[in-house]
Amino acid sequence: MTMAYLNGALTPLSEARISPMDRGFLFGDGVYEVIPCYGGRMVALAYHLERLQQSLDGIALSVPDTEEDLIGLLEELVQQNGGGDMGIYLQITRGVVAQRQHAFSQNCEPTIFAYTFPITPPSDGSADTAVCYRAVTRQDQRWGRCHIKSTALLGNVLHMMEAVDEGAEEVLLFNASDELTEAAACNVFVVLDDVILTPELDHQKLPGVTRRQCLELLAAHTDWSVQVRSVSKQEVLAANEIWLSSSTKELAPVISVDGQPVGDGKPGPLWSAAQQLFQQHRFDTA
Numbered sequence: 001m002t003m004a005y006l007n008g009a010l011t012p013l014s015e016a017r018i019s020p021m022d023r024g025f026l027f028g029d030g031v032y033e034v035i036p037c038y039g040g041r042m043v044a045l046a047y048h049l050e051r052l053q054q055s056l057d058g059i060a061l062s063v064p065d066t067e068e069d070l071i072g073l074l075e076e077l078v079q080q081n082g083g084g085d086m087g088i089y090l091q092i093t094r095g096v097v098a099q100r101q102h103a104f105s106q107n108c109e110p111t112i113f114a115y116t117f118p119i120t121p122p123s124d125g126s127a128d129t130a131v132c133y134r135a136v137t138r139q140d141q142r143w144g145r146c147h148i149k150s151t152a153l154l155g156n157v158l159h160m161m162e163a164v165d166e167g168a169e170e171v172l173l174f175n176a177s178d179e180l181t182e183a184a185a186c187n188v189f190v191v192l193d194d195v196i197l198t199p200e201l202d203h204q205k206l207p208g209v210t211r212r213q214c215l216e217l218l219a220a221h222t223d224w225s226v227q228v229r230s231v232s233k234q235e236v237l238a239a240n241e242i243w244l245s246s247s248t249k250e251l252a253p254v255i256s257v258d259g260q261p262v263g264d265g266k267p268g269p270l271w272s273a274a275q276q277l278f279q280q281h282r283f284d285t286a
């Protein structure tokens, strides 16, 4: 039985209830985090909480709970769910209102909800067992505040379905100037002639915790050439390797784009080495 946390109490997930007048339900007015946990240890918790605060600031929502309160509730939730391998979903919305109206009051009582879900530990970097992704390309049609980890994900959902409808598992998104932004649920790294490229952060991309960890790990443990700069569609289509990064996947290889193989259509050697670094150092930033 999965235990959930809802507004100060632990409860079986199947019994957790919120009001339909919660602004999270009415407007998608909330933010969230997904934090992986292996052997009962949360990965990069400090980075997730830092980004959560940025997202809360981004929607002008203040929460009475301190960072220590949030850590305490997450630790309790992990323990109540057996303390093994799991993903933790944490969502904070602007809470329940009497009337549905767009403008919000500062006097809200946020809804805090968290639950855990089963997770498979990410790849050890071996090409044989890698979970590979096929991607399609699209113009990014989401909103202009993608740096906020908002629960309002319909833009991402509809883009993901464009991939699914073409038999793929992810979509690489490009802005109006044909520069790579990110994927529907991941950040993106591109290997071009042994240089690792990833787009710089702005309001078109989520500041991924895994992206941040990856850049730190590459700087600390490799002498590879890494450039954080705009990446053109032409460069993506010419890439030797493409990696997706997200908390539950860490780094995952993209093996085809729009039906054409990336490199030789198999997980590349730099992906393998980079994912092995994650395997060894994923808790370094915790």
Ligand SMILES: Cc1ncc(COP(=O)(O)O)c(C=O)c1O
Binding pocket: 034, 156, 182, 183, 184, 185, 186, 187, 206, 207, 208, 209, 210, 211, 245, 246, 247, 248
């Ligand atoms: C749109 C988007 N970009 C990037 C990411 C990767 O972020 P993180 O590495 O923090 O999981 C996610 C993860 O859910 C996402 O939804």
